[in-house]
Amino acid sequence: MRSAGLDLVKWTAILTMVADHLRFLWPAAEGLFVLGRLAFPLFCLAIAVNVGRSRSGALFTRGNARYLGWLLVFAVLCEGPYRWLDNGSQTFSVIPTLALGLLVAWGVHHPQALARLGGIAAALLAALASERLMYGVPGVLLPGACLIARSRGGASWLLPCLLAMAGNLTNSWLRDHLLHPTTLLVLAIAAVALPLGGWLLRRDDWRIVPVGRWGYAFYPLHLLAIKGLQGLIQA
Template identity: 55%
Template structure:
């Protein structure tokens, strides 16, 4: 079982930048409807953000759940999810929560996969239950919450789990009507 080292990596920074750029491409359609075809490229942002999250989770040794860094990571994710919900609602989009809610629940599930302690599994089961109950208003739905955990599994054991995140990403994008829009 390999773990990513705790030092900063240019590759991880590149993933974050690609996620940001594709997110901007996705959001451009809200300001300039003529750019609505960028929506398809914009759908790449979620898997890239999930990958960055999974890399961060994988950097911790299994069992090291309650660290200052993890607490800060979750707190900031929840804070920005709450703060961004108001402007997100003002734009009047699809009636879903903003993507940070899905990522916060996904973080809890990924922690369950990484740490496999009683506490992390309780958090993961709670997040899975919330995702199931809130699947409709969650951006990317129930399966979107599972993507970060699937990526943690793929990082740990690519020979077994490399295709799992791909299958989940296909599932979440069929939910959003991406394939119909691209046709």
């Protein structure tokens, strides 16, 4: 069943992600980077909601295979546009982090041994490849932590909020400038992203254009569009 609240979460994540990437057109727009820190926690929350809506134990479904398959395909397809736009990045695009996060969330939600082993393997792989993963180990653990918090509520939301903040500290500049105003703003935005997402999820009475599978293709296409505009501006 379509959820307007979930679509609101996805739209907010998409729009703040695009705002963040507009920095490649206006490098001095530091505020866009700060605003963009909303995007990743909201994408992780969307994964947690999608996983939580399935029946616990129903791991081997066509929908789950399609979900992981799309993420893996676009992890490959997005790397070229991402690297072309940000050739100085030391990490992969965000898609591998989300794919591993999905495996962790499945390990939390489904009781099968294969789901649990997959989640553990994803976390171990994240630890081994932490330098190359955007948002690192905290980012991979975040969807699973959101799933736990949604089922338990209350103070359990503290863990995903802390993971959202810790994920940003995998950025070496932020980590080396902990007391800089930009770092403090980034951590504050990361901390409030999930409460904001929770509020959006409850807005099921709003009318909103659904975010369909086109959302996967939007990621590489918007990177290519920004790179093209960057070329026009610099020409």
